[in-house]
Amino acid sequence: MSKHLSKLTSPLIAVILGLVVGAIIMLASGYDPIAGYGSMIGGIVGDSYYVGESVRTIIPYILAGLAVAFAFRTGLFNIGVEGQLIVGWLAAVWVGIAFDLPRIIHLPLAILAGAVAGALWAFIPGYLKAKFRVHEVIVSIMLNYTALHVTNYLIRNVLTDKLDKTERIADTASLRSPFFESITDFSRMHWGIVVAIICVIIMWFILERTKTGFELKAVGFNQHASEYAGMSVNKNIILSMVISGAFAGLAGAMEGLGTFGYAAVKGGFTGMGFDGIAVALLGANTAIGVVLAALLFGGLKAGALNMPLETGIPSEIVDIVIALIIFFVASSYFIRWIAARFKKGVK
């Protein structure tokens, strides 16, 4: 019990410190932090509409966080989640548009297409690492740009005739939920939350309960010992990237099939893939931690939208708070030092 508590202390202190420093910044810029945070909280859970929108925001954060965390746990740094997310988005939408099928086949097929596209995109850095020891960070980061421009090209030239976005997906491939919409005052909350929760369970199950997870983690910790024990290091590196990429692709698919219903030409990255790194870090790379961190991140992002409306505080303040939280999490050594000081003082 106390072990679990201490695991939580450091992120919790980081969050509090981030909020406190954020308040100081608001004060310094001449805003009222209490009103600011009040409106933010209102924007997260103020009424059922806001709750629905918050949940919708959280979905891709959970999946992107899982993608990064899964790779981390197996010794890899998948910084290409952003690119895998973008290709997953497009692939899911493509299937959603191109086919005319009953819902029971069409929707799973579209979701699957997103996962497969993300997995294939992540297969490239995995394969190159396994085969030629090319560092996955370099390859996957470059593939982010490739993904961005290739999908833009496909949307403009293949899926449409020089338009900026695709047509809407068929209803049979949509994750939109009249039920969720009706109980949340017509927010865009969709079935993606169920997919995200299933993925959380899948990640936990693979890593903690299966022999595949045992191998993946072993290879991540010590390749030499894994080889000695008869595991295939190369196979596991590729598999880890592929699973990670599938989660990332699903994050994109949720946006494409749920929130938006189409894929648009992007001027730049969505940022969700990179935020996934922060979510994974804050969540200590565990499945449940990722959920908690995504709740916080998604909540802050959703609540931020309400701040300028109610109090005139620019929503960028929330970006600063998020950045501060990440900063404090990353400097967890500093936090632990403070915590130790604090404990001594109490004694």
Add this chain to the structure above:
Amino acid sequence: MEYVIEMLNIRKEFPGIVANDNVTLQVKKGEIHALLGENGAGKSTLMNVLFGLYQPEQGEIRVNGSPVKITSPNIANDLGIGMVHQHFMLVDPFTVTENIILGKETSKAGKIDLKEASEEVRKLSEQYQLSVDPYAKISDISIGMQQRVEILKTLYRGAEILIFDEPTAVLTPQEIKELIFIMKALIKEGKSIILITHKLKEIMEVCDRVTVIRKGQGIGTVNVNETNPNELASLMVGREVLFKTEKTAASPTDVVLEVRELEVKDARGVSAVKNLDLTVRAGEIVGIAGVDGNGQSELIEALAGLRKSTTGSIKLNGKEIRNLKPRKITEAGVGHIPEDRHKHGLVLDYSVGENIVLQTYYQKPFSKAGILNSKKIFEKARSLIKSYDVRTPSEYTPARALSGGNQQKAIIGREVDRNPDLLIAAQPTRGLDVGAIEFIHKRLIEQRDAGKAVLLISFELEEIMNVSDKIAVIYEGEIVAIVNPKETTEQELGLLMAGSKRTEAGGKQHV
């Protein structure tokens, strides 16, 4: 006589364990004082307390009679306490001088005067007869030399009391002789030395007094000239220790391992093993004797499937296993206690239990249809921990937290438990204390007596002579002689290992 260092009734706790309990260590000026204990007995903890890395819960430290509080290594340095670490803290691309002055640079107008510093290093080196070249790069000098640089580093900082942490673990026999000479020279110059070790031979040779710790408890201090290795060993382990491994004559039967004309290339593409023939039969222990770097590592890796061999044949029970995947070789009946337990033997971040099923996790009953059965895994772990006396808080403890000897016992338990026809033991006792060594030798002989084939690779001649039924001497990747341990001497083996062929037999022999 006055004490330079007194550590009185030191107690140091870590969550869940008491690492030091009521330990007293008093070092006289000008003596070499040994701190003796098994792996994990608490020697390093005590020294880290002295060096300011840990704060004791109870007890007092006095330097030259006056009580002090050592809260950081800097304070320890100021008090004249210097530590020669087991794992050197040197910057490889820097020169000797640069390493020595690191953190203590004297500069003129922001520029370090390396010339003057080098001169000072040279003088110190001469004074203590260390013969270190101040301008040599660390990456270019031998391990023994690097250790002297560490010694110089402490002297340059004005150390009067030098702590040596297992200094001989990494040295060759020749280098050990030189180190002993250096330690004696340091004493002549008025320094005092604390020597952390578990090697009784060294204590008998150089030390004046010895303080023994067992399981965190201070057992007492004895004068070296009033004791003997047997007494020290039993003080350290807490029971009688047998130095000569007891065994009956071997009764070899069928050929288990047959290596013919094997060639293995090393990482640079040079033949490390060439034209090597070796036979190991069921019911015998074949020891491979040789100086480090004569192809032993490459041979083992080739046998275990971790390195591809270029030509030749490796047969296990008559079946060719050369260049098969490690898993196929394991399943064919090979157990392997690897040379480097941290690199190959264990996933240090995995629990002891998970490490125990490292090669068998995919088999029943540990997993079924791809799902692990942790109940069965940890059940197995518990039974092996018990039968191999692995001292660990629990089967869920990360392997990293165990002492070297207990890590090794876990590996041996795992390998022997799979009941392999051939057990390869590469340096199975490196860095271990006498109690653990005795345990491991017994297990190897048990395997032999159970009709298994055992291949032992070691750089310790004593171990080879003691345990093997047959000794194969390896030199430059070839087996140059096969000798009977009962009919040979350490001198003869030493000559063979150095490349002089046996006079009466001559030439290469088949086993």
